[in-house]
Amino acid sequence: MPQELGLEGCDFCKFVNYEDSDDFYLYEMGTCKCKPLYSYTHLVKNRIIIHFVLNGKGILKINGKTYDVGPHQVFLIPSDTKTFYQADKDDPWEYAWFHIGGPKIPLILKEAGLTPSNPVYTPMACADKIETLVWDIMENNSRQYYCIGTLYQILGYMIENSKAKQDDTFDDSLLYVKNVISYIQLKYTEPVKIEKIAASLGLNRSYLTRLFKEATGYSPQEYLLTYRMKMAMKMLSENVLSISEIATAVGYGDTFTFSKAFKRHFGKSPSEYRGTDYSMAPGMTGR
Incomplete structure (x- = not known):
C-alpha cells in the first residue's frame, strides 16, 4: 500500500494535478481507514470527488437527503455542493477517493447513473475488479497516463455494470453534448x-x-x-x-x-x- 501522506486523517494522499488530457483531469487521490464517527464536510470548486468504499459503512448527506453507503458502493461529491459524510460508529468505512475534473466527466458519470440527484452508485457486478484497479492507481500514482487510463477503465466498468445501463435509462441527449465537445x-x-x-x-x-x-x-x-x-x-x-x-x-x-x-x-x-x-x-x- 502507498505510504505518502499529505492530509490529516488520511492513510495516503497524493496531489498529482494531471491535466494534460483534453477531457479528464486528475488532481488528487488518497485512501482513509476512518475511525468511528469520523466525519468530513466538503464544498469543492471546479472539480468532482468520487469515493470508493472498500470496507465498512457510513452516511452521506447532500441536498437535504441522507444516504446509507456500504462496501463496494461509490459516492459522489459534486462541484459547488456542500456535502457531509460520516463513518459508522460500529463498522467505520475505509475508502479511496479521487479528485477529478474535465468537461466529459459529468457525462461519463451520468452514463453510470451517478449524478448530484443520485449520488450513490451500486455496481451490478465487477466490484472486486473495480477495487483492484483503484489500488493499482494508488500504487502507480506517479504515472500520469497510466492513472488516467485506468480511471477510464474503472468508469467503463461502472457504466457497463450500472443499474442505469441495465434499465436502459441512458439519456440520448448526452450524445448531442458529446458531439459538440468533439466538434469544438x-x-x-x-x-x-x-x-x-x-x-x-x-x-x-x-x-x-x-x-x-x-x-x-x-x-x-x-x-x-x-x-x-x-x-x-x-x-x-x-x-x-x-x-x-x-x-x-x-x-x-x-x-x-x-x-x-x-x-x-x-x-x-x-x-x-x-x-x-x-x-x-x-x-x-x-x-
Missing part, C-alpha cells in the same frame, strides 16, 4: 458558430445550450473559450510559437483580441504566462 476540440482553430453546430444537430441554440450546461456546467460558448485558453496556455508553456502565431492557432483573428481574452480568463497576459510550467498553471476554468 476538432475545430477550435477555426471560426466556430454555436448556431451552426446546433443547426447541424437539428436543434435550436437555446435548447442545445441548456442541454450542454446541464451536462457539463459550461455553456457551449464557455467551453469553446476555455478550451481555446487551455490550448493557448499549453503552447505558451512550450515557448515555441510567437504570441501572434498562438492567437491564430487557437482561432483568433488578431493578437489584441486574443490577449484581451487570455488576460480576462487567467488574470495575466500571454507574455506574462510565457514559459510557465503548464502542469503548475491553473485549471481549465481559470478560476
Whole structure:
C-alpha cells in the first residue's frame, strides 16, 4: 500500500494535478481507514470527488437527503455542493477517493447513473475488479497516463455494470453534448458558430445550450473559450510559437483580441504566462 501522506486523517494522499488530457483531469487521490464517527464536510470548486468504499459503512448527506453507503458502493461529491459524510460508529468505512475534473466527466458519470440527484452508485457486478484497479492507481500514482487510463477503465466498468445501463435509462441527449465537445476540440482553430453546430444537430441554440450546461456546467460558448485558453496556455508553456502565431492557432483573428481574452480568463497576459510550467498553471476554468 502507498505510504505518502499529505492530509490529516488520511492513510495516503497524493496531489498529482494531471491535466494534460483534453477531457479528464486528475488532481488528487488518497485512501482513509476512518475511525468511528469520523466525519468530513466538503464544498469543492471546479472539480468532482468520487469515493470508493472498500470496507465498512457510513452516511452521506447532500441536498437535504441522507444516504446509507456500504462496501463496494461509490459516492459522489459534486462541484459547488456542500456535502457531509460520516463513518459508522460500529463498522467505520475505509475508502479511496479521487479528485477529478474535465468537461466529459459529468457525462461519463451520468452514463453510470451517478449524478448530484443520485449520488450513490451500486455496481451490478465487477466490484472486486473495480477495487483492484483503484489500488493499482494508488500504487502507480506517479504515472500520469497510466492513472488516467485506468480511471477510464474503472468508469467503463461502472457504466457497463450500472443499474442505469441495465434499465436502459441512458439519456440520448448526452450524445448531442458529446458531439459538440468533439466538434469544438476538432475545430477550435477555426471560426466556430454555436448556431451552426446546433443547426447541424437539428436543434435550436437555446435548447442545445441548456442541454450542454446541464451536462457539463459550461455553456457551449464557455467551453469553446476555455478550451481555446487551455490550448493557448499549453503552447505558451512550450515557448515555441510567437504570441501572434498562438492567437491564430487557437482561432483568433488578431493578437489584441486574443490577449484581451487570455488576460480576462487567467488574470495575466500571454507574455506574462510565457514559459510557465503548464502542469503548475491553473485549471481549465481559470478560476
